[in-house]
Amino acid sequence: MKNLFFLFAIAGTVLFYGCGETAALVVKGNITDAADLQVFFDQIKFTNSTNVIGKSDISSGGSFKVAMDEHPGEGIYRIRIGTKRGYLVFDGTEKVVDISGSLTDFDNMNQVVTGSPSSVAYLDAEKKIKSNELNVDNFAAFNDSSNGMVSSLIAYNKFKAMNEKSIAALLSASNKLSADYPNSDYATDFMTHAKSKEGQLKQFLATQRIQIGQEAPEIKLQDPKGKEYSLSELKGKVVLIDFWASWCRPCRMENPNVVKMYNKYNKQGFEVFSVSLDSQNAKQRWIDAIKADGLVWPYHVSDLKKWGSAPAKEYGVTGIPKTFLIDREGKFAAIGLRGNALEPALKKLL
Numbered sequence: 001m002k003n004l005f006f007l008f009a010i011a012g013t014v015l016f017y018g019c020g021e022t023a024a025l026v027v028k029g030n031i032t033d034a035a036d037l038q039v040f041f042d043q044i045k046f047t048n049s050t051n052v053i054g055k056s057d058i059s060s061g062g063s064f065k066v067a068m069d070e071h072p073g074e075g076i077y078r079i080r081i082g083t084k085r086g087y088l089v090f091d092g093t094e095k096v097v098d099i100s101g102s103l104t105d106f107d108n109m110n111q112v113v114t115g116s117p118s119s120v121a122y123l124d125a126e127k128k129i130k131s132n133e134l135n136v137d138n139f140a141a142f143n144d145s146s147n148g149m150v151s152s153l154i155a156y157n158k159f160k161a162m163n164e165k166s167i168a169a170l171l172s173a174s175n176k177l178s179a180d181y182p183n184s185d186y187a188t189d190f191m192t193h194a195k196s197k198e199g200q201l202k203q204f205l206a207t208q209r210i211q212i213g214q215e216a217p218e219i220k221l222q223d224p225k226g227k228e229y230s231l232s233e234l235k236g237k238v239v240l241i242d243f244w245a246s247w248c249r250p251c252r253m254e255n256p257n258v259v260k261m262y263n264k265y266n267k268q269g270f271e272v273f274s275v276s277l278d279s280q281n282a283k284q285r286w287i288d289a290i291k292a293d294g295l296v297w298p299y300h301v302s303d304l305k306k307w308g309s310a311p312a313k314e315y316g317v318t319g320i321p322k323t324f325l326i327d328r329e330g331k332f333a334a335i336g337l338r339g340n341a342l343e344p345a346l347k348k349l350l
Contacts, residue, residue: 023067029099030063031081039064040080043072044087046156046189050078075186076153086111089118089149122150129158136161137344139169148173148180152190163336167201170194209316210335216241216326219275219311221301224287229273229299232330237271238349239326240342243317245277245306246289251321254338255293261342262297268350269328275311276302277320325349 031039037058043051053072058064058081074092078085084106088097094116101111109126113119125142128134134142136159143151155173159166174194178187205211219231219241231241242258244251262272274295278286283304290300303309309317315324325334325342327349334345 023069024071025068025094025097026065027068027097027099028063028065030061031058031100032062032102034058034081034103035060035062037081039066041066042078042080044076044078046152046186046193053077074149074181074184076149087119087122087153088113088116089122089147089153090116091118091147091149118147118150121147122153125150125154129154132340135340136165136169137341140172143169143172143176146176148177149186152177152186156190156193162197162201162204164201165341167194167198170197208335209314210324210332212332212335215329215331216324217311217314219273219301219314221275221303221311223298223300224283224290229301231273231326234271234273234299234326235330236328237269238265238328238333238346240270240272240337241315241324241326242272242274243277243312243315243320243322244274245320246282246285247278248320252289252293254321255295257339257342259294259296261346265346265350266297270346270350271299272297273299274301275309276300276304277306277309277312277317278302278304279306280304 035058038055039058040055041053043053045051054066056064056066071092071094072090074090077088077090079088081103084103086106088099097113097115097119099111099113105111109123109130111123113123125134125146134154139151139155139159143155152173155169159169171194174187174191177184177190181187216231220228222228231239240258240261244255246252258272262270272295274297276286286300286302286304289295303311311317315322321338323335323337323342324332325337325345327333333349337345
């Protein structure tokens with residue numbers, strides 16, 4: 001499901017009222033550049049099921065109004081206009097919800113919503129996610145102060161990685177949703193989803209060659225000039241073992257973040273040990289990539305065997321970039337950290 005801006009639903013038959021006095025809920029608005037299109041309203045469940053509830057024409061001026069003789073209740077709903085999608089979160093107390101904005105600007109969450117505090121909170125959270133003001137590392141504080149329906153939707157859509165932090169976010173959001181809406185099917189469905197993801201993570205970790213707390217296997221290889229480096233010589237420092245390659249676009253895109261962390265924390269005892277999965281005939285491309293990306297640390301090693309790399313096999317690496325964060329005792333502290341997830345882990349270990 002694409003994460004855009006708002007959503008709402010209609011329970012039962014869609015009725016139009018002159019001014020909506022007798023309606024339990026009125027959803028109206030003006031969407032520019034949506035003239036003569038239709039809006040479709042779907043109810044969204046955490047089971048990935050979608051129930052099309054109704055639809056309405058949009059006037060030549062972009063306005064629409066749908067009145068409902070029965071409130072659809074708390075939940076998550078979707079509006080579809082052309083190829084655009086978005087969410088609206090109801091807590092069940094709404095009377096008149098007004099939505100205005102540009103159809104082409106849905107992705108930026110700049111729609112103005114009144115009459116639905118939960119929807120406003122959701123839009124605000126989406127903007128914070130986009131600017132990284134809200135992420136998996138500080139989600140717990142947001143969840144504690146948020147409406148459970150809002151925080152669960154954010155966790156459901158944004159924290160899909162199979163790691164401990166994402167699963168913890170799902171579980172905390174599930175507990176909040178159950179506390180806020182104890183009799184809701186949404187709470188039951190989300191708890192099932194969160195527990196399923198937790199089980200999948202446990203099964204995945206059980207099959208991994210590398211486990212948190214385990215001592216990191218030795219890596220002893222040569223750099224491009226033939227000088228041999230050993231991982232063990234860095235014991236006493238916090239080390240990021242970074243499996244990458246010059247031909248790996250995601251690796252190259254991640255390199256600026258690694259450089260930033262190295263420059264910021266190297267003097268505090270942080271080191272990077274880069275293991276390239278380049279091949280023998282790509283040795284010069286490996287050298288050029290090190291220079292081009294500004295990878296200034298000395299620990300660049302490879303046996304130039306690409307996927308036949310001995311350390312890659314030892315560490316169970318089947319895709320790159322793949323990182324392993326090692327504590328000062330030479331033991332695995334975290335696996336697969338990238339982007340904004342790296343710095344908090346570094347601070348904790350340093």
